[in-house]
Amino acid sequence: MKTMSFFCFISGDAKYFVEGTIYSLKSGDILIMKKAEAHSLLINSSTPYERIVVNFNSDAIGENVRSKLLNFLD
Numbered sequence: 001m002k003t004m005s006f007f008c009f010i011s012g013d014a015k016y017f018v019e020g021t022i023y024s025l026k027s028g029d030i031l032i033m034k035k036a037e038a039h040s041l042l043i044n045s046s047t048p049y050e051r052i053v054v055n056f057n058s059d060a061i062g063e064n065v066r067s068k069l070l071n072f073l074d
Helices: 063-073
Strands: 003-011 014-018 021-024 030-034 039-043 050-057
Touching: 014 030
Parallel strands: none
Antiparallel strands: 003 030, 003 050, 014 021, 014 039
16 A cells, blocks of 8 residues: 655644655645655754644555656655
């Protein structure tokens, strides 16, 4: 099964590490990750951190859309 995740950053003072790349997050940012991608979060201060995460089986979307999205992520 091909699983993907959408992370929507709501608030806080944080950075996300994905496959060795660092992303400083601001409200409204969205990260899209494949299941096997290494990722971690660094919270920089005591400001409350909020996010919304949606995990889904990428087989649930059409092959054409999935192909384009996966190619975009590679």
